[in-house]
Structures are given as structure tokens and as C-alpha cells.
Amino acid sequence: MPIHSSGPSFLRHLFPLLISSLVLLLSLGATFGVWKNAEADLERNLKIDFDFRVREIIDRIEQRMAAYEQVLLGVKGLFMSSDHVDRNEFRIYVDTLKIDRNFPGIQGIGFSVVVPSHDKDKHIADIRNQGFPDYSIRPEGERDIYSSILYLEPFVDRNLRAFGYDMYSEPVRRKAMADSRDLSQTRISGKVILVQETDEAVQAGFLMYLPLFRDNVTYESVEERRSNIVAWIYAPFRMDDFMAGVGGERASDLNLEIFDGVTMTEEARMHSSSSEALSSLYYLNTIRTIDIDGHAWTLAVSPGASFKQRISLDKPRYIAAAGATLSVLLATIIWQLASGRARALALATEMTRELRESEARFRQMADSAPVLIWISGADSRCFWFNKVWLDFTGRTLDQEKDNGWLEGVHPDDRQRCIDCYLDHFNRREPFRMEYRLRRFDGDYRWIDDHGVPRVDDHGNFSGYIGSCTDITERRQVETILRTHSEALTRSNADLEQFAYSVSHDMRQPLRTIAGHLHLLELGLAEQLDEDNKENLAFALDGAKRMDAMIVSLLDYSRVGRKTEPKICMETRESLNEALKFLEVEIEEKRADVVVQGDWPVLSASRDELTRLLQNLIANAIKYHDSEEVPHVTVVSTEHAGIWRVRIADNGIGIDPKQIDKLFQFFSRLQSRARFDGNGMGLALCRRIVEHHGGRIWAESEGEGKGSTFVFEIPLAQNNASD
Missing domain, CATH: 3.30.450.350 (CHASE domain)
Structure with missing residues (x-):
């Protein structure tokens, strides 16, 4: 009998732990899978961009050599004439x-x-x-x-x-x-x-x-x-x-070495760029051999110092941090609320399924095609095509002229192509159209065709001249990027909804716990010794901090979903509201807040922008030694369509090695005994800035030397960011 009576009780206590442990493992596994997919997507993005830059610099070298060859041919013409x-x-x-x-x-x-x-x-x-x-x-x-x-x-x-x-x-x-x-x-x-x-x-x-x-x-x-x-x-x-100048404005993206011939020895080295190579992106390194007027050059290309900065590398880390945090919160809720385990398990299972479906497919772009040129007469018939066109189609001029070229247009595009051409021909207007054209090997390639009317010496219309480029790779990339963007948007939306639901449902039991702890504190005030009173106070304080942390998570998840929609607004009005909310802190600390610059009109969420300015100015006032009077400078500037705000203080400063941790979830660089807070304020600021299409960062020369927080938001924003 003792065995039978204690068995169900033991299982009832063990079941919530088992369920919460299982959910934790599943959630962490899903997070790991999404993180790995995000890492793979990032590598594919880097590979696509790197290969494009390599092809671009090779094209520029070849074009520059072709131009110099034309110079020599011109000089030869001088001697021959x-x-x-x-x-x-x-x-x-x-x-x-x-x-x-x-x-x-x-x-x-x-x-x-x-x-x-x-x-x-x-x-x-x-x-x-x-x-x-x-x-x-x-x-x-x-x-x-x-x-x-x-x-x-x-x-x-x-x-x-x-x-x-x-x-x-x-x-x-x-x-x-x-x-x-x-x-x-x-x-x-x-x-x-x-x-x-x-x-x-x-x-x-x-x-x-x-x-x-x-x-x-x-x-x-x-x-x-x-x-x-x-x-x-x-x-x-x-x-x-x-x-010099071959790499263009983004020359520092690539570390380029050029060797004479096909061997890469020190004796054969002809050129080496000064950009520092990135060992972390070694898998992008490539070696290309090009032929320049019958002579081989070998190019060793690796990503340079600035290449890594052009693509955000933080998304996988954010996914891992958010996924791990949410996994722990979910497991904690299920452990505390065993009655809700079925709902939580279903939510975790659905999240896992949706995240696994978000994997995107990327294909590598092919080499860009040369320009194809055609000319038509006043009778609308094409009578001349350049050599690039004929090499592309593998046909002769006689086969292509008199509109024989239409045989190479894809059957699904042919009538649309004819209608577009004749419509603009009758109106004597420039046109642009895209269609598929059969290459010499039988493959159809997408062509972007630009046609411009021609006139003779007397100003009479004499036909059209057109130039075409191969855009097959561009269309493929647009499809891949659109698919990836939609999948990533769904994944982020699911994570945000998950964080909101978990945080919202967790507040009720915490309020219950805090309420009962407060009742115990009142009812047992005369019966408890000082140690037990202190322990009870610690428990009540922990429940309150947990509730404040959940409120911060709710605020974080509401950005872009539960806040006011973006409207055209005066940014100075949001600053004034933020300063009004901070009147008590400013008066208590005798803080000196100086506002400078022009404050533009911006399409933004009013309450989010106010919250952003309030958090950053509050931090500038807060983090000071007790005997020090805070001096805060808020400067607004505009340049090249970007609104920048710098909030500088004379506070305790930041160790430069710790700056990267500032905007992470629950990140605290100071002890709670010295400065209170839950480490979510700057993460919320980053979330608000990114929701408005911008970026935020911090600057400091070190501890005791003050700090500056800077954010930038485009003045003309894309509504897709909502």
C-alpha cells in the first residue's frame, strides 16, 4: 500500500519537470537549427557579394586594358595616315x-x-x-x-x-x-x-x-x-x-594580389593591395587566372577589412540569444504552471515547425553578359546587329535582319515583344522591355532591351537603335532574395509573437506570488526574526524584479506591433515629451541638459521615438558618481538624408572592450547594488531604432571619461519596415 499511494504523488511532481525539460530541449534544438540556417544564409550572402566584387574588379581590369589598347591603335593610325x-x-x-x-x-x-x-x-x-x-x-x-x-x-x-x-x-x-x-x-x-x-x-x-x-x-x-x-x-x-582606382569606392572590400603568369611566387608578385585580409572569412578566398593580350595574370583575392562591415553579422547571434532566452522562459512557465503544459507544448511544437520551414535557397549568379546592339529602319525592320549580338545568338546577320531575330525570342514572350515595339514605334517614343532570347547553345536568357528613336540630318525619324544586356542573374537573385526576405520576416514575426505570449502569460502567476509574499510579510511581521524578514524581503524583491523584466520583454515585443503607427511628426516634440517625463530625475540630480541642432520632420512612431530619447537621456543622467553633477548634450544633425542624434555625458564612461555587450538582452556592466535596472533598456533602444530602419552605437574613451550614444534614422523610410 505505501508504494501504490506514493507512486501517483511522485509522478504528479515529476511530470511538470519532465515536460518542462522536454520543451526546453526542443526549443533549444529549434533555436540551434534556426541559428545554423541563419549562419548558412549569411555565408551564402557573403559568397554571392564576394563573387560579384571579384567579377567586377576583373571586368574593370580587362576594360582598362582594352581602353589602353585602343589608345595604341589610335597612335598606330596616326603613323599609318x-x-x-x-x-x-x-x-x-x-x-x-x-x-x-x-x-x-x-x-x-x-x-x-x-x-x-x-x-x-x-x-x-x-x-x-x-x-x-x-x-x-x-x-x-x-x-x-x-x-x-x-x-x-x-x-x-x-x-x-x-x-x-x-x-x-x-x-x-x-x-x-x-x-x-x-x-x-x-x-x-x-x-x-x-x-x-x-x-x-x-x-x-x-x-x-x-x-x-x-x-x-x-x-x-x-x-x-x-x-x-x-x-x-x-x-x-x-x-x-x-x-589605382580599379576597385572603385569599395576597394577596401577586397585584398588583391596579382602575379605574373600562373605561379604565385614572390618573384612573380606584381601588385598587392594594402587592405588587411580577414582570416575568419578564409572560405571566400579565390584564385583567378585571366588572359590579358595573350599573357596570363593570376589574381589571389580575399575579403578585405571593410567587406565584413557591409553585411550585418549579428542576426545569427540575436536569433541564438533570443531563442535561448525564450526557451528558458517557456520551460520556467511550464514548470510553474503545470496546468498549462499542453498549450505551451503545442506552441513550442508549432514554433519549431515554422522555424524549420524558414530555410531559404540561394543559387550562385552567373557571369554578366556583354552589351547587344541592334538598329532598325523607318519601316520598323531591323537591318543591323553588332558582333556581340551575333556571337550571343550564334546566327549570321542575314539570318537576324528583317526581323528574323524574332525567331530567337521565347514563344511565350514573342507577341508581347512585338506589341511593345510596334506601339512605341508608332508613337516614336523610347521603350524598355524584358524578354527571353535564345543563346547559341539553345539556352534562353533574360534580356533587358532599351530602344531609342533615331533621326537623320534633317530631323526626320529614321528608325530605332537599341542596346540589350543579359539580366538573367539579376532576376534569379531578386527571386532568391525575395524568398529569403519573406521567410526571414515570418521567422522574426513568430519569435516576436512567441515572446509576447510567453511574457504576457507569465505576469499573472508572478503577481500572485508577489501578492502572497506581501501578505506573508504583513501577517508574520511580529513572528519572524530579522533573518527571515530579510529572506522574505529578498523573495518579494526578486518577484518584483522578475515582473519588471517581463514588462521590459513585453515592451520589446510590442515595438512595431502594439505601438502607435508611424506618422509624419516633429522630432522636437518627442524630445520635449521625453524631457517632461524626466523632470523629476533632472531636478533631483541637478542635471544640465543642453539641446542643440535642427530637429527635422520624420515619419515615425511617436511613442517609440519618445521612449528612445527618454531611455538614452535617462541613462546619461543616471550613470554618474554621486557627488558629480551630470552634464548632458543632445545634438541633432542631418546629412545625406540621414538624421543623426548624439547624446554625450560626463559620466562614469564605458570600457571600450565592453561596448559590444551594451545592446544585448539583460546585459549589465555595473552591479545592481550601484545602479538599479534589468539590462533591457538599451536592447529596447536598439529595437526601436532598427524598427525605423536605422542603427545605434556607443562611443567612449574608457572608464571615467564619459560616453556618447549615437543613433541614425533615414529621413525617407520604406513602409516595409513596419
């Missing part, structure tokens, strides 16, 4: 190019003539007679063929050192010059040290060569080209100068 180009004509032509402004990195444009050994003495004498008495071909020595740099503009400073230099005498330069001559094409050299270099700030260099043949004829055979070569048009480059 004239019987003789003297030094003054060459200088005038190069001056008009303004290479120092339009072509960064190029050291100059030169003309190096071929000098047979039997004409060497006559050649030197002729140049000396032109006003250069010290001229000679360098380096000295007997060779079958000489080359000499005769023209090099601008002919000043470093470039004077190259006058008369025989580039054909140096093996690396000679290979590029010989290949350029034999192939009748532009070629670049391997890594060299330019003769223009001095002893200071030496850079690796390379040269670009374009051959010029006798009688301005392009000879068919290699032997003919070797026999009729008369000169090379060339351009020297210092590698670091060449790379």
Missing part, C-alpha cells in the same frame, strides 16, 4: 589624349624604332643632329638588331631616362615584342622594372606593344612581318599606379 610623323606631331597628338587624366596608370605613350646593326652609326648621327648630342643606344654592345625609344610622351621627368633604350635587348621585353611582331597583334610583357624607376618607391611594371610595319601593310607570313617591321608603338605601366 602620315608619311612621316615627327617628334612635335607625336607630342601634339599625345597631348590631346590627356593620358594623365583619362588613362590612370599609364606612364606614357612611346615609339620604338627598329635599327639594323649596319645602320646603327648613321641612326645615332641623325638623332644627334636633331638636337640630342648625347644620344646613344643603350645598353652598349654588338647585336644583329637594335631597337631604340625615339618618342615617349610626356617627354619629362622619369620618361627622359628611357630615351634611346633598346627594349629588344632585354629578354622579357623582347619576347613580348617578338610575339607582337609575329602575330601582328597587341601583346603585353611579363613583369619588369621600368627604366623610368628611381631608387625610391620602386614598383613592378609591364609594357604593351603594337607593331608597325613598312608601307603600312599587314603582312601574311611570319617571315614577311619579321622582314618588314619598322617600329613598335608601346606604353609602359607601373603596376600599382595602373591598379
Whole structure:
């Protein structure tokens, strides 16, 4: 009998513990899964952005080299169009190019003539007679063929050192010059040290060569080209100068090293950016080999110091912290309220299911396509397509013209494409449309087509000219990002609803506990000794702090859901309300609060903005030594569409190593005995700022040196943030 009577009682006491433990494990497991998914999503986002930046910088290098090749072709055209180009004509032509402004990195444009050994003495004498008495071909020595740099503009400073230099005498330069001559094409050299270099700030260099043949004829055979070569048009480059500006405004996002050829040795290194690589993102590191005019460069690219700052890395940590906190709260409620275990378990199960469904799929973007160009006549028929278009479709001009190109448009898009074109054609208006076009391999690619009306010399309409770009990767990325955004929004909404429900349901039992403790304190006041009275007071104080903590969690979960909707409002009015709520604290502490700057009109939630300013100013007044008078400065500024508020104080300051913890849940840097509070105030501030599309941070030089809290909110906000 004792065994049978005690068994049910034991199970009744054990059951809430088992259920709460099970819920805790399930919730932590779900949190771990969501956290891992968030980490994976973050890595995919970083990978997509990093690969895009790598492709962008490679494209810029190739485009810059293509532009410089066009410069040399222009100079070649100058020589081919004239019987003789003297030094003054060459200088005038190069001056008009303004290479120092339009072509960064190029050291100059030169003309190096071929000098047979039997004409060497006559050649030197002729140049000396032109006003250069010290001229000679360098380096000295007997060779079958000489080359000499005769023209090099601008002919000043470093470039004077190259006058008369025989580039054909140096093996690396000679290979590029010989290949350029034999192939009748532009070629670049391997890594060299330019003769223009001095002893200071030496850079690796390379040269670009374009051959010029006798009688301005392009000879068919290699032997003919070797026999009729008369000169090379060339351009020297210092590698670091060449790379300046290639990375654009976000150059510090990437740490870039460039090596000559396909081996990555110290001897082959041509360029290294100064950005510090991030070891934590090592998995993004990539090596690419590109072909520049028949010469290979190897690029080693890794994420730079600023790359990590452009994407928020805090979301997984927030999910883990919120999930762990909510898991503990849920388990505590179920343990205390065994009667509600079925409802809580169902809620936890539903949360787990919803969170697992939030995983997003990301696919890697393909390389961007080149520009396709077409021209139509006044009869609406297309009669010309550029080579890029024909290479893209794999068809001939005869096949594409007279609107034969429509055969390559996807059947589902063809009629829409025709209707759009004819509608704008009849109105003589520019148009833009997107459709799928069949590539040479049979694959359909999305095309963004821009058409602009053409007019002849008399102002008469003569048709259209259009340019097209491949936007397949962009559409894929937009779909992926939209899917991820919707899933992440659902996940955050579920977590917020869960926090609100748990916090709201937990207040009632806490009030009951606090009420009964207070009754015990009153009823047993004369029967308890001092120790028991102190213990009872501690218990009552703990219940009150727990209730205050739940109220803070409720406030946190209400942001964006239970607060006033965003309206167009004067921000100074919210500041005035906050200062009115703080009148007692300001008077008690004899605080000096100074307000400066212009306070703009903003679309915001009035009570949230007031709460934000009230919390930050209250903290600036609160955290001071008892004998110190608080001085608080509140400064409002606007710049580039951003509203910034700085709240500075002369208080106890913050250890810079602890600043990252300030905005976390229940984070306290000071003991409760010194300053009261539950550690949720700054987390609530961060929540309000992020709800308005902004960001918040803290600054301090150290303990005892005061602190400054800064938040920024865009003046023009997207309603999606609601």
C-alpha cells in the first residue's frame, strides 16, 4: 500500500519537470537549427557579394586594358595616315589624349624604332643632329638588331631616362615584342622594372606593344612581318599606379594580389593591395587566372577589412540569444504552471515547425553578359546587329535582319515583344522591355532591351537603335532574395509573437506570488526574526524584479506591433515629451541638459521615438558618481538624408572592450547594488531604432571619461519596415 499511494504523488511532481525539460530541449534544438540556417544564409550572402566584387574588379581590369589598347591603335593610325610623323606631331597628338587624366596608370605613350646593326652609326648621327648630342643606344654592345625609344610622351621627368633604350635587348621585353611582331597583334610583357624607376618607391611594371610595319601593310607570313617591321608603338605601366582606382569606392572590400603568369611566387608578385585580409572569412578566398593580350595574370583575392562591415553579422547571434532566452522562459512557465503544459507544448511544437520551414535557397549568379546592339529602319525592320549580338545568338546577320531575330525570342514572350515595339514605334517614343532570347547553345536568357528613336540630318525619324544586356542573374537573385526576405520576416514575426505570449502569460502567476509574499510579510511581521524578514524581503524583491523584466520583454515585443503607427511628426516634440517625463530625475540630480541642432520632420512612431530619447537621456543622467553633477548634450544633425542624434555625458564612461555587450538582452556592466535596472533598456533602444530602419552605437574613451550614444534614422523610410 505505501508504494501504490506514493507512486501517483511522485509522478504528479515529476511530470511538470519532465515536460518542462522536454520543451526546453526542443526549443533549444529549434533555436540551434534556426541559428545554423541563419549562419548558412549569411555565408551564402557573403559568397554571392564576394563573387560579384571579384567579377567586377576583373571586368574593370580587362576594360582598362582594352581602353589602353585602343589608345595604341589610335597612335598606330596616326603613323599609318602620315608619311612621316615627327617628334612635335607625336607630342601634339599625345597631348590631346590627356593620358594623365583619362588613362590612370599609364606612364606614357612611346615609339620604338627598329635599327639594323649596319645602320646603327648613321641612326645615332641623325638623332644627334636633331638636337640630342648625347644620344646613344643603350645598353652598349654588338647585336644583329637594335631597337631604340625615339618618342615617349610626356617627354619629362622619369620618361627622359628611357630615351634611346633598346627594349629588344632585354629578354622579357623582347619576347613580348617578338610575339607582337609575329602575330601582328597587341601583346603585353611579363613583369619588369621600368627604366623610368628611381631608387625610391620602386614598383613592378609591364609594357604593351603594337607593331608597325613598312608601307603600312599587314603582312601574311611570319617571315614577311619579321622582314618588314619598322617600329613598335608601346606604353609602359607601373603596376600599382595602373591598379589605382580599379576597385572603385569599395576597394577596401577586397585584398588583391596579382602575379605574373600562373605561379604565385614572390618573384612573380606584381601588385598587392594594402587592405588587411580577414582570416575568419578564409572560405571566400579565390584564385583567378585571366588572359590579358595573350599573357596570363593570376589574381589571389580575399575579403578585405571593410567587406565584413557591409553585411550585418549579428542576426545569427540575436536569433541564438533570443531563442535561448525564450526557451528558458517557456520551460520556467511550464514548470510553474503545470496546468498549462499542453498549450505551451503545442506552441513550442508549432514554433519549431515554422522555424524549420524558414530555410531559404540561394543559387550562385552567373557571369554578366556583354552589351547587344541592334538598329532598325523607318519601316520598323531591323537591318543591323553588332558582333556581340551575333556571337550571343550564334546566327549570321542575314539570318537576324528583317526581323528574323524574332525567331530567337521565347514563344511565350514573342507577341508581347512585338506589341511593345510596334506601339512605341508608332508613337516614336523610347521603350524598355524584358524578354527571353535564345543563346547559341539553345539556352534562353533574360534580356533587358532599351530602344531609342533615331533621326537623320534633317530631323526626320529614321528608325530605332537599341542596346540589350543579359539580366538573367539579376532576376534569379531578386527571386532568391525575395524568398529569403519573406521567410526571414515570418521567422522574426513568430519569435516576436512567441515572446509576447510567453511574457504576457507569465505576469499573472508572478503577481500572485508577489501578492502572497506581501501578505506573508504583513501577517508574520511580529513572528519572524530579522533573518527571515530579510529572506522574505529578498523573495518579494526578486518577484518584483522578475515582473519588471517581463514588462521590459513585453515592451520589446510590442515595438512595431502594439505601438502607435508611424506618422509624419516633429522630432522636437518627442524630445520635449521625453524631457517632461524626466523632470523629476533632472531636478533631483541637478542635471544640465543642453539641446542643440535642427530637429527635422520624420515619419515615425511617436511613442517609440519618445521612449528612445527618454531611455538614452535617462541613462546619461543616471550613470554618474554621486557627488558629480551630470552634464548632458543632445545634438541633432542631418546629412545625406540621414538624421543623426548624439547624446554625450560626463559620466562614469564605458570600457571600450565592453561596448559590444551594451545592446544585448539583460546585459549589465555595473552591479545592481550601484545602479538599479534589468539590462533591457538599451536592447529596447536598439529595437526601436532598427524598427525605423536605422542603427545605434556607443562611443567612449574608457572608464571615467564619459560616453556618447549615437543613433541614425533615414529621413525617407520604406513602409516595409513596419
